Amino acid sequence: MHNPQLNKDGQLIHLLSVEGLPQAILTQILDTAASFMEVSARDVKKVPLLRGKSVFNLFFENSTRTRTTFEIAAKRLSADVINLDINKSSTAKGETLLDTIDNLVAMHANLFVVRHASSGAPFLIAEHLQRIGRDDVHVVNAGDGRHAHPTQGLLDMYTIRHYKKDFTQLRVAIVGDILHSRVARSDIHALTTLGVPEVRAIGPETLLPKHLDKLGVHVFHDMNEGLKDCDVIIMLRLQNERMTGALLPSAGEYFRHYGLTPQKLALARPDAIVMHPGPMNRGVEIHSAVADGSQAVILPQVTFGIAVRMAVMSIVAGN
Amino acid sequence: MNIVIQNGRVIDPKNGVDRNSPLFIADGKVAGLGEAPAGFVAGQTIDATGCIVCPGLIDLGARLNSIEAELAAAVAGGVTSVVVPPDADPPLDEPELADRLVHRGAEIGKARVLPLGALTLGLKGERLAELAGLKKAGCIAFSQASTPVVDTEALLRAMEYAATFDFAIWLQPQDYWLARNGIAHEGEVASRLGLAGIPVAAETIAIGTIIQLVRDTGCRVHLTRISSAAGMALIQRARHDQLPITCDVGVHHLLLTENDIGYFNPHARFCPPLRAQNDRLALSAAAASGLAAICSDHTPVGADDKLLPFGEAKPGATGLEVLLPLTLKWAEAAKVDLPTALARITASPAEVLGLPSGQLAVGAVADICIFDPEATWQLTPETLKSRGKNSPWIGYMMSGKAKTTLVGGRVVY
Numbered sequence: 001m002h003n004p005q006l007n008k009d010g011q012l013i014h015l016l017s018v019e020g021l022p023q024a025i026l027t028q029i030l031d032t033a034a035s036f037m038e039v040s041a042r043d044v045k046k047v048p049l050l051r052g053k054s055v056f057n058l059f060f061e062n063s064t065r066t067r068t069t070f071e072i073a074a075k076r077l078s079a080d081v082i083n084l085d086i087n088k089s090s091t092a093k094g095e096t097l098l099d100t101i102d103n104l105v106a107m108h109a110n111l112f113v114v115r116h117a118s119s120g121a122p123f124l125i126a127e128h129l130q131r132i133g134r135d136d137v138h139v140v141n142a143g144d145g146r147h148a149h150p151t152q153g154l155l156d157m158y159t160i161r162h163y164k165k166d167f168t169q170l171r172v173a174i175v176g177d178i179l180h181s182r183v184a185r186s187d188i189h190a191l192t193t194l195g196v197p198e199v200r201a202i203g204p205e206t207l208l209p210k211h212l213d214k215l216g217v218h219v220f221h222d223m224n225e226g227l228k229d230c231d232v233i234i235m236l237r238l239q240n241e242r243m244t245g246a247l248l249p250s251a252g253e254y255f256r257h258y259g260l261t262p263q264k265l266a267l268a269r270p271d272a273i274v275m276h277p278g279p280m281n282r283g284v285e286i287h288s289a290v291a292d293g294s295q296a297v298i299l300p301q302v303t304f305g306i307a308v309r310m311a312v313m314s315i316v317a318g319n
Numbered sequence: 320m321n322i323v324i325q326n327g328r329v330i331d332p333k334n335g336v337d338r339n340s341p342l343f344i345a346d347g348k349v350a351g352l353g354e355a356p357a358g359f360v361a362g363q364t365i366d367a368t369g370c371i372v373c374p375g376l377i378d379l380g381a382r383l384n385s386i387e388a389e390l391a392a393a394v395a396g397g398v399t400s401v402v403v404p405p406d407a408d409p410p411l412d413e414p415e416l417a418d419r420l421v422h423r424g425a426e427i428g429k430a431r432v433l434p435l436g437a438l439t440l441g442l443k444g445e446r447l448a449e450l451a452g453l454k455k456a457g458c459i460a461f462s463q464a465s466t467p468v469v470d471t472e473a474l475l476r477a478m479e480y481a482a483t484f485d486f487a488i489w490l491q492p493q494d495y496w497l498a499r500n501g502i503a504h505e506g507e508v509a510s511r512l513g514l515a516g517i518p519v520a521a522e523t524i525a526i527g528t529i530i531q532l533v534r535d536t537g538c539r540v541h542l543t544r545i546s547s548a549a550g551m552a553l554i555q556r557a558r559h560d561q562l563p564i565t566c567d568v569g570v571h572h573l574l575l576t577e578n579d580i581g582y583f584n585p586h587a588r589f590c591p592p593l594r595a596q597n598d599r600l601a602l603s604a605a606a607a608s609g610l611a612a613i614c615s616d617h618t619p620v621g622a623d624d625k626l627l628p629f630g631e632a633k634p635g636a637t638g639l640e641v642l643l644p645l646t647l648k649w650a651e652a653a654k655v656d657l658p659t660a661l662a663r664i665t666a667s668p669a670e671v672l673g674l675p676s677g678q679l680a681v682g683a684v685a686d687i688c689i690f691d692p693e694a695t696w697q698l699t700p701e702t703l704k705s706r707g708k709n710s711p712w713i714g715y716m717m718s719g720k721a722k723t724t725l726v727g728g729r730v731v732y
C-alpha cells in the first residue's frame with residue numbers, strides 16, 4: 001500500500017502520522033530540530049527557509065497551544081501565516097472539507113497545518129491534493145481525532161533524546177487515557193521505530209484500546225507495577241467528559257489509581273523524567289508536587305516543540 | 320415469444336443440473352431442457368457459446384435510490400429480483416408507498432422488485448407499521464433495515480404479531496448501545512487508526528436476543544448481513560435446534576477485512592463493519608456450506624458522501640453489478656465449485672424468500688442470467704449503470720460479465 005506521506009524517492013512530503021515512517025526520517029527531523037534550537041535563542045529569531053511561502057493553520061477543532069507553537073515555528077521560518085478558525089466560518093455554512101481546501105489552494109497556500117476531530121482527515125486532504133496534481137502543497141497533521149499527533153510525538157522524542165541520549169536502553173511508560181489519545185498513538189509508533197526496547201501502557205481497561213500488544217506495547221493495569229524502573233513517564237491528559245460516562249467512576253478514584261504522585265514516581269528510576277503533552281489537570285492525572293518537581297520536563301517540551309515544528313515544516317515544504 | 324438458448328452450459332444448482340444443452344422458453348416459463356417440447360417453434364435464438372446459463376440472480380438486499388438506474392444496473396449484473404429494504408426516504412411504512420414502489424418497478428419492467436415493509440413506523444422501533452396492509456401491497460416481509468429495535472419489548476410484540484399472520488421478519492442484528500458510537504470493527508486496525516470500535520458483542524448480543532424471542536414466539540426470522548464468526552456460530556446452533564432462522568452475508572464481507580481500511584479508505588466503511596480475517600473465513604465457510612445466502616447489500620452513495628473523513632463518510636458500496644463477479648472471485652479463492660457458488664445467489668435466496676424461482680426446472684418462471692465467466696473487465700465509474708459509483712474495487716479487474724438477462728421470458732438486458 002502506498003504511504004501518502006512519502007514521494008517516490010521516499011522523501012517526506014506530508015507529515016500525517018509517525019506510523020510507517022522509517023527511523024532515518026525520524027532521526028532527520030530530530031537532528032534538524034536540534035539545529036533550530038539555536039535560532040530560537042538568537043536576538044533575530046528568523047531563518048529564511050519558508051520565505052515567500054504561505055502556511056495556513058486550519059484548526060477545525062479548538063487549540064491554543066498547538067496552534068500558537070505552529071504559528072511561531074512558521075514565522076521563525078519566515079513564512080506568512082494565516083490562521084483560520086474553521087469552526088466559525090466555512091463549515092458552519094455547509095462547505096465540505098475538500099471545498100475549503102480547494103479554495104485555499106486557489107489562494108496559493110503552500111502548507112496546511114490541520115487539526116480535525118475526525119481520525120484520518122489529513123489523509124483525505126493529502127490524497128485529494130495528489131488527485132488534483134498539487135504535490136507542491138503540503139499537509140502537516142496537528143492532531144486528527146484519536147488517530148495521530150505526529151509533531152507532539154516527535155517533540156516527545158526530542159525531549160527524551162535530549163535527556164536520555166540513547167533510545168535503545170530505555171523503559172518508557174505511557175499513563176492514562178490511551179484509548180482517546182492521539183498523542184499516545186504517535187508516541188508508541190515513534191518509540192518503537194526509534195528502538196526503545198520496552199514501551200508500557202498503564203491505565204484501566206476502559207481507557208486502553210484493544211490489541212495494544214499488537215503495537216508492541218506491554219499493558220499494565222497496576223500503576224505501581226508499571227512504573228517500576230522506568231526511565232521516562234509520559235502522562236496523558238484526562239478529558240473532563242471521560243469522567244461523566246461509564247468509563248470511570250470519578251476523578252478522585254482515577255487519581256488514587258493512576259494519578260502520578262511523588263510516592264509513585266519514586267518507583268521509577270531515580271533519574272526518570274516526567275512528561276505531559278498539556279494542558280495538565282493538576283490533581284487528576286498528576287500531583288502538583290510532581291508537575292512542578294525537579295524530574296518534570298513539561299515546559300522544555302513546549303520549547304522543543306517549536307524547534308520540532310520548524311524542522312517538520314522546513315523538511316516537507318522548505319525552499 | 321418462444322426463445323431457445325443454444326450452446327450454453329446450463330447450471331441449475333437447485334436441480335443438480337450442469338450440462339451443455341439448449342434451454343427452451345415459452346410463455347415466460349422454462350419449457351424444456353435438452354429436448355424441445357412438442358410443437359416448439361423458436362421466435363428468437365440466443366447463442367450462449369462460452370457462456371453459463373443459470374437462474375437469474377436474486378439479491379436479498381439492494382437499495383434503489385434512483386429506481387430506474389438501479390433496476391437497469393440490476394439486470395446488467397444478471398440480477399432478476401431485488402429485495403428492497405425499507406430505509407428509503409420516506410421509509411416504506413405505509414401500504415400506499417409499497418404499492419407505488421411495486422407498480423413503478425413493474426412499469427420499468429427490468430428486475431422484479433420485492434419490497435420489505437418497515438416493521439415499525441418510521442423505522443423508529445416503537446409502533447408497529449400496518450403489516451397486513453403492507454403485505455397486501457406487495458411487501459414480502461418486514462424489516463428495520465440496518466436500524467435496530469432498541470426496546471426489546473417492542474421487538475417481542477412485533478415478533479408475536481408477525482407470527483400471528485406467519486409473516487417473516489428480517490433483522491440486521493446490531494445492539495444499539497454497543498454500536499451507536501462505533502465506526503469500525505473493534506480490533507487491531509481501529510486501535511491503530513484511532514477509530515471508535517464496534518465490538519463483535521454488538522452482533523452476538525442482538526443475535527442471542529433474537530434467537531431467544533424466536534424460541535418463544537415461533538416467528539420466522541431472516542438475519543441480514545452477518546459480520547462475525549461468533550455470530551455465525553450462534554446461528555448455526557439455532558439452525559441445529561430447528562429454529563426458523565435463515566441468514567445472509569454481504570458479498571464484500573466475504574472478500575474484505577478491517578485491513579482493507581488501509582489509510583482511512585472511506586470505501587471500506589460498511590454497516591456492519593468489515594471485521595477480522597477469522598471472521599471473514601467463518602462467513603466464507605457459512606456461505607460455502609449453505610448456512611448463509613450471499614447478497615450485494617447494494618448501497619449507492621453519492622461522491623460527496625464518500626469524500627469525507629472515514630468516520631463521517633456514509634457506509635456501503637455499490638453492489639448489483641459486482642455481485643456476480645465478486646461471488647465468482649470468492650468461489651475461486653475459497654475453492655467453492657461454481658454450481659454451489661451460484662446457488663448462494665439464486666436457489667438459496669429463493670429459499671429464504673419461499674419463492675419457487677431461482678431454478679430452471681420445466682415450468683419455472685424464466686428469470687435467467689447468461690454470463691461469460693471468462694470475460695474480464697475493469698471496474699470504473701463509467702462501466703457502472705448504477706448511480707452509485709462507490710466501490711472499494713474501482714480500478715480492479717473483474718472476471719465474469721452478464722451477457723443477456725431474461726425476466727419472465729423477456730430479454731431485459
